[in-house]
Amino acid sequence: MREKKEALVLLLAGGVGSRLNILVQSRAKPAVPFAGHYRIIDFSLSNVMNSGLTKVGVLTQYKPLSLMRHLGMGEAWDFTGRSRGVKILPPHTGFKDSDWYRGTADAVRQNIDFLEKNPADEVVLLSGDHIYNMDFHAMLEYHRFKKADVTVGMMVVPMSQIYQFGAGIIDGQNRIIDWEEKPKNPRTNLASMGIYVFDYRYLLDSLYRDREEVDFGMHILPRAIDNDDVFAYPFYGYWRDVGTIQSYWEANMDVIRRNSAISPAEWGIRTNIEADGRPADRPPARFGNGARVRRSMISAGCIIRGTVENSVLAPGVVVEEGAVVRDSILFADCSVGKNSVVDLSICDKRVRIAGSAVVGSGNRHDVPNSKQPTHLYTGISLIGKEAAIPGGVTIGRNCIVNSQTGESAFISREVMDGETV
Amino acid sequence: MLKPSTLAMILAGSRVDELNVLTYYRPKSAVPFGGFARVIDFPLSNLLHSGIEQVAILSQYRSYSLINHIGTGAAWDMIGRNRGVSILPPFKDNNDCSDQTDWYRGSADAVYKNLDFVKYHKPEEILILSGDHIYKMDYRDMIAYHHKKDADLTIAFVQVEREKAHRFGLAVIDSEDSETGGRVTAYWEKPEKPEADWASLTVLVFKPEILYRALEENQQTGSFEFGRDIIPQLLAAGKKVYGYKYRGYWGYTGTVSEYWQANMDLLGENPPIDMEAWGLRTNMEHRGIRDAQPALILDGAEIENSLIYNGCVVEGKVKNSILFPGVEVGPGAVVENSVLFFNNHIGADCSLNKVIADVNSVFGKAVRIGPAGENEAEQVTVIGWNNHVPARTVIGEGATVYPNISVEQWLEAKSVGAGEVLK
Numbered sequence: 147m148r149e150k151k152e153a154l155v156l157l158l159a160g161g162v163g164s165r166l167n168i169l170v171q172s173r174a175k176p177a178v179p180f181a182g183h184y185r186i187i188d189f190s191l192s193n194v195m196n197s198g199l200t201k202v203g204v205l206t207q208y209k210p211l212s213l214m215r216h217l218g219m220g221e222a223w224d225f226t227g228r229s230r231g232v233k234i235l236p237p238h239t240g241f242k243d244s245d246w247y248r249g250t251a252d253a254v255r256q257n258i259d260f261l262e263k264n265p266a267d268e269v270v271l272l273s274g275d276h277i278y279n280m281d282f283h284a285m286l287e288y289h290r291f292k293k294a295d296v297t298v299g300m301m302v303v304p305m306s307q308i309y310q311f312g313a314g315i316i317d318g319q320n321r322i323i324d325w326e327e328k329p330k331n332p333r334t335n336l337a338s339m340g341i342y343v344f345d346y347r348y349l350l351d352s353l354y355r356d357r358e359e360v361d362f363g364m365h366i367l368p369r370a371i372d373n374d375d376v377f378a379y380p381f382y383g384y385w386r387d388v389g390t391i392q393s394y395w396e397a398n399m400d401v402i403r404r405n406s407a408i409s410p411a412e413w414g415i416r417t418n419i420e421a422d423g424r425p426a427d428r429p430p431a432r433f434g435n436g437a438r439v440r441r442s443m444i445s446a447g448c449i450i451r452g453t454v455e456n457s458v459l460a461p462g463v464v465v466e467e468g469a470v471v472r473d474s475i476l477f478a479d480c481s482v483g484k485n486s487v488v489d490l491s492i493c494d495k496r497v498r499i500a501g502s503a504v505v506g507s508g509n510r511h512d513v514p515n516s517k518q519p520t521h522l523y524t525g526i527s528l529i530g531k532e533a534a535i536p537g538g539v540t541i542g543r544n545c546i547v548n549s550q551t552g553e554s555a556f557i558s559r560e561v562m563d564g565e566t567v
Numbered sequence: 568m569l570k571p572s573t574l575a576m577i578l579a580g581s582r583v584d585e586l587n588v589l590t591y592y593r594p595k596s597a598v599p600f601g602g603f604a605r606v607i608d609f610p611l612s613n614l615l616h617s618g619i620e621q622v623a624i625l626s627q628y629r630s631y632s633l634i635n636h637i638g639t640g641a642a643w644d645m646i647g648r649n650r651g652v653s654i655l656p657p658f659k660d661n662n663d664c665s666d667q668t669d670w671y672r673g674s675a676d677a678v679y680k681n682l683d684f685v686k687y688h689k690p691e692e693i694l695i696l697s698g699d700h701i702y703k704m705d706y707r708d709m710i711a712y713h714h715k716k717d718a719d720l721t722i723a724f725v726q727v728e729r730e731k732a733h734r735f736g737l738a739v740i741d742s743e744d745s746e747t748g749g750r751v752t753a754y755w756e757k758p759e760k761p762e763a764d765w766a767s768l769t770v771l772v773f774k775p776e777i778l779y780r781a782l783e784e785n786q787q788t789g790s791f792e793f794g795r796d797i798i799p800q801l802l803a804a805g806k807k808v809y810g811y812k813y814r815g816y817w818g819y820t821g822t823v824s825e826y827w828q829a830n831m832d833l834l835g836e837n838p839p840i841d842m843e844a845w846g847l848r849t850n851m852e853h854r855g856i857r858d859a860q861p862a863l864i865l866d867g868a869e870i871e872n873s874l875i876y877n878g879c880v881v882e883g884k885v886k887n888s889i890l891f892p893g894v895e896v897g898p899g900a901v902v903e904n905s906v907l908f909f910n911n912h913i914g915a916d917c918s919l920n921k922v923i924a925d926v927n928s929v930f931g932k933a934v935r936i937g938p939a940g941e942n943e944a945e946q947v948t949v950i951g952w953n954n955h956v957p958a959r960t961v962i963g964e965g966a967t968v969y970p971n972i973s974v975e976q977w978l979e980a981k982s983v984g985a986g987e988v989l990k
Contacts (some may be wrong), residue, residue, distance in 0.1 A: 182861035183877075222857075404865060411860040411878070418856055427642075427849050429842040430602035430876035430889070431862060439870055445861035446603070447843070449871075460860075524923050 153343070154266040155199050155287055156257075157190055158250055159274035160207030165390045167521045168530040169494060173212035173550055174388070176274035179477050179495075181401045181410055182445040182460050184417045185216055186388065187274040191232075192415040195223040197282035199270065200230035203260050205253050207237050222418035235260055249360035255353045262350075269349050271362070273340040277397050278385035279413040280341070280405060285379050289343040295374040295459075296348065296367070298322065299341030301381040310387070311337035312363040314378055325368045334498045336378065338363065339385060348374070372528070384408045392524045395492065398458045398475050402443050428461050436467050445478075466501075474506070483537065491541075493529040494549065500537035507540045513563040515544045522546065522564075573619045573710060574690035576681075577610055578674045578769070578793075579633060579698030587823050588951035589925055591970055593632035595820070596698030598909045599926075601833060601842055602874040602889045603856055604849035605636055606820070608699040612848045614696075615643045617706040619690060620650035624698070625677040627657045627670060632912045635853060639877035642850040655681050673791030677780040684781070693778055695793060697769035701818030701829055703845045709811045710772055712747055719777040722751065722798065723770035725817045733759060734821060735766035736794040740810035748811040754802055756795040760764040767794060768813060777806060816840060827923060827947045830889055834872050856907055859892045867898050883913070897932075904944065914958065921964060924950040931958030938964060946986065963987065 163175025169177060176187035179367065194202055202225060206213055219225075220232035234515035235257045237247055247253035254261070254271070261269065268289060270282055280299070289297040300314055312376065313334050315324035342351075342362065352359075352366050370376050384407035388394040400406040420426040428447030433439065438453040447462040452469035461477040465471055468485040477495040482488055486499050489506035499505060511525030522528065522544040529535070530549030536556050542563035551567055561567055579596040589598050596607035607624075614622055622645055626633050634653070640652030657670050657680070671677035678685070678695065683694065692710060705724070713721035724738055736756045743749035755762070763838065766820035771793060781797050790796050796867040802808055816839045818829035832839040859878030864870065869884040878892035883900030893910035896902055900917040913919065917930050920937030921944035934956050937944040946965025950956070953971045960977070963985030972980075972989060983989045 402863065402865075409860075415860075416858055426851050426857060427603075427847065429847065430874040433873045433875065433885075434836065434872040435872050437870055439864045439868060441866050442864050443861045444864055444875070452689070454864075461861075 147540040151395070152201065152266065153199055153268040153270050153282075154264050154346070154412060155194050155270045155272065155282075156254060156261075157187075157194070157200040157202060157204045157272045157274050158253060158340075159187055159204050159210075160247060160253060161273070161275045162208045163275065163389055165521055166394060167391060167518060168528050168549060169391075169394075169492070170209075172209060172531065173231075174206065174208045176208060177209075177213040177216055178394075179460055180277065180388070180394075181398060182412060182443050182458060183419055183478075184415060185279065186211065187216070187501060188410075188415050188417045189279070189413075190272050190274045190278050191217075191223045192413065193224070193278070193280050193282060194270075194272070194319075196414050197280075197414065200225060200227070201266070202232040203235050203257065203264075204232060204274070205235045205247075207247050207253070210234070210236060216418050218418055220422075222416050233260065249364070250362045251353065251366050252360035254349075255357070255360075258350070258353055259422040261346075266346050268347055269344045275387065275389065276339065276385060277388055277408065278339075278381075279383060279408075279415075280381060280385075282341075282343075285343055286339075288379050289377070292320075292377045293375065294343070294377045295345050296370050297379050298367070298374045299339040299381050300336050300378040301339055301383075301385055302335050303337045305332060305335050308332040308335055308337055311542060312340075312367070313337055316378045316386040320378045320380065322371050325371050327363045327368075333357065339381060343379075363400060391492070391521055391526055391528065393527055395475065399456070400459060402441055402456065404441075419489065434467075448492050459491060460495075477531075479558070490525050491527040491529060494531040494533075496532045497529045497535070499529075499535040500553075502538050503535050505535060507542050508563060509543075509545050510563045513542075513544060515546060515566065516564045517566050518546065572691040573621065573694055573706075573806065573912050574685060574688045574692075575614055575619050575622045575694040575696060575706075576678055576685070577607070577622065577696045577698045578677065579587050579607055579624050579626050580630065580671065580677065586820065586826055587949050587967060588969055589711065589823070589826070589923065591694075591951060592629055594626060594628045594630070594698075596626075597632040597636055598820075598826070599891060600701065600710070600830070601840070601847065602878045602891055604842070604847055605853075606937045607702065608847055608849045609701045609703070609845075610696050610698055611643045611645075612846060613702075615645075615703050615704060615848060619694065619706060620645050620647070621690075622652045623684060624652065624654045625671065625674075625681070626654055627677070630654070630656055631632055636850055638850050638852055642852075643848055653684070655684060673796075674793050675782055675785050676791035677795050678778075679791070681784060682779060682782065685775075692771045693775055695769075695771040695773065700768060701816075701820065701840060702768065702813070703815055704730075704768075704770070704813060706770070709770070712744075713772040713809065716809050717807065718772075718809040719774050720798070720801055721748075721772040721809045723768040723813045724748075724765035724813045725768055726764055727766045729761055729764050732761035732764055732766060733757060735819075736769075736798065737761055737763040738765050738767065738810050739763045739816045740765055740812070746812070748809055751802065751808040751810045754798050754808075756792075756799070765812070767798075767808060768793070768817060768900055769884065770813075771798075777801070823941070823947050823949055827906065827921070830923075831887070831904075833874060833889060834887060854892070856892045868896075883915075883917075891926075908952075920944050921946070922948045922950060925952035925970065927952050927955040928956065930956045931960070933959045934943070934962070935960075936962040936964075936966075 159176040161175040225232040281300045306353040314322045344550045431448040435450035437450040443458045445461040451467045452465045462479040464481040466484040469482045475492045483501035486503045491506040514523035527545040533551040536553040546566040645652040710837045739753040741749040820826040862879040868881045880895045882898040883896040888905045891909045897915035905922040914932040916933040944964040951970030961982040965986040966983045967988045969990035
């Protein structure tokens with residue numbers, strides 16, 4: 147049976163996520179593959195589905211094609227039906243020729259028509275960038291119980307990390323009494339997860355009030371805290387931003403760790419496996435006679451003839467005889483040739499590694515990438531979409547091979563630590 | 568837009584050559600195969616790749632599993648203006664003959680009872696298929712041969728060993744077109760002493776008018792099978808019956824041991840059944856297999872020459888085996904030469920050798936099925952669905968365990984000897 151008016155969901159999926167480097171060269175951060183056949187946005191979408199919410203608007207901006215193809219009609223998350231639906235809300239020209247979103251609140255404001263056309267009691271505002279499992283139904287109940295104007299999902303993070311987040315100071319009733327956006331000298335370790343429940347009317351009024359208030363964290367929230375009823379909804383559990391190569395790699399490794407707090411299966415995460423322009427019915431993964439697989443995630447359509455350790459393999463990855471894949475993440479349809487080694491690397495889709503090559507060589511993990519030292523400095527090497535690594539080539543630590551790099555681009559047999567091809 | 572000219576009818580409802588407890592609750596065509604698919608996916612995928620998109624499925628035995636699997640037909644692209652898949656169950660007719668049953672009395676009777684449906688589609692040729700066989704065939708080649716010969720009926724045959732031939736419909740094909748086929752000069756259905764080695768695949772192409780008349784004449788008799796009755800009837804009437812020679816892989820799964828062998832044909836370096844190359848399609852909605860998380864291979868796992876689908880969690884040893892979605896193999900467990908359907912949970916330190924386990928069974932700690940160690944089992948052990956096998960139970964090779972055995976029965980049985988049946 148249908149409840150009366152259910153909450154409307156707005157999912158902000160425009161994030162560039164530039165620190166993910168070449169993984170976001172052709173796609174927005176929410177569309178980056180994760181844990182085999184999922185994409186980052188599947189976690190938010192599945193949480194919405196599992197919370198029983200069925201009306202969703204997805205705000206896109208940056209490289210939305212991959213994301214739009216992935217969403218399709220939304221069948222994968224049960225968003226199709228008479229009163230259900232997922233609607234893509236791209237930026238559109240308004241008063242001026244170029245009205246790109248200037249911030250999160252601005253993005254929602256530019257889609258105020260969508261809000262007006264879908265009246266609800268509450269609006270749930272989410273980001274499509276995070277890996278977590280959360281019941282928004284419980285958060286909505288909390289919001290109603292507190293009679294709040296705004297409720298903010300918040301969790302405790304290490305003091306050293308708080309500078310990346312919005313931080314809230316609360317009283318004994320979880321009322322937020324003060325707010326600091328990305329504080330240099332934090333007074334609290336309670337961080338905003340970028341998940342808000344707004345009273346529907348309150349949100350519309352806030353958006354109409356001042357067009358210069360373009361960001362929720364910077365403008366709308368501080369004003370609401372000063373004048374109205376804003377509460378923190380405490381979240382205890384696994385939540386990751388995966389905004390950096392290191393945190394993205396770590397979260398993938400969490401999936402294959404026994405008894406880690408993250409489990410797409412137990413969380414009921416759904417994905418659209420057919421978005422890839424290929425039929426979804428890949429046969430089961432094939433393990434050959436020489437296969438040695440330890441602590442790894444192996445997707446359908448993989449063929450394993452070599453060794454795979456501590457790695458996450460998306461559908462259709464081929465690991466040939468004598469090859470070793472270790473501590474790595476391989477996206478769909480990569481192939482690793484005979485006797486090649488892939489160590490501590492992330493390979494985007496359809497990377498072809500010929501025989502006897504080494505990707506991720508040596509122990510100089512501390513030589514950062516010379517062009518992008520803030521992106522790659524922990525030893526992980528990145529190989530872009532459809533790059534072809536010639537046989538016998540050795541690639542060091544913190545290296546970047548750009549998308550579609552052909553074999554001819556490798557002038558030397560060795561790519562030194564921190565180099566970019 | 569051209570209207571489709573071929574109507575395909577899949578015979579999927581029978582319990583002919585049943586597969587023991589695996590067909591206790593489902594027709595053979597709905598038996599799981601290939602680590603994620605079902606037997607009927609092979610003919611359906613063949614139809615898809617042959618561009619034949621008007622399909623009817625005749626089904627009467629426990630059809631629910633099959634209906635569920637076919638869904639809308641979208642998985643095989645059989646949905647659209649001129650595309651469709653219809654399931655044709657038996658129905659109550661308004662005839663007055665109280666002695667005549669409404670159930671399908673045989674494959675030919677099933678098609679006869681649906682002649683209205685067939686004629687409505689005005690097909691140029693009617694393709695009759697079995698839903699029970701594993702093979703890869705482009706029906707267009709056969710239909711082209713049928714037209715080239717202006718045949719009344721064209722039947723696909725495959726060469727088999729003479730010793731095993733007695734179980735099939737056998738034909739002598741003359742040398743008219745030695746490579747592709749020829750006129751059928753003699754035909755025997757399951758003869759005791761085979762005099763030919765071309766066995767029928769149960770793939771038949773009919774001229775519509777010939778089929779209609781043959782089915783009507785057949786109604787006057789007491790037996791209603793294409794192989795036993797219709798083919799001999801047309802030959803006797805001097806109709807142009809041609810044999811089309813198929814030379815690829817043919818998986819005939821008439822017994823549990825043949826079914827097991829067909830599964831083993833999925834393994835090895837160059838498997839005779841290559842699902843990727845064949846373009847096998849299945850309904851990913853069925854049993855929610857599209858939502859299964861990629862397989863987790865944990866510490867302690869050893870996997871050799873096996874197929875493992877999404878949704879599995881492996882901590883033990885798996886060798887020469889096929890694991891369907893949701894199978895879990897606990898630490899220290901050894902699974903060899905086995906086929907485990909959806910959601911079987913194998914407890915720690917179990918040992919399973921040459922076992923076919925139907926869906927949803929839980930095997931307690933240290934259950935032993937089949938010979939231990941390096942000894943090879945001769946006979947396949949079959950476990951029916953929804954069983955909870957208590958810890959340390961010993962089941963001998965070749966045993967059969969019926970579905971849904973109760974706790975009391977397990978306690979009473981304690982163990983199941985080789986070749987025994989627990990029901």
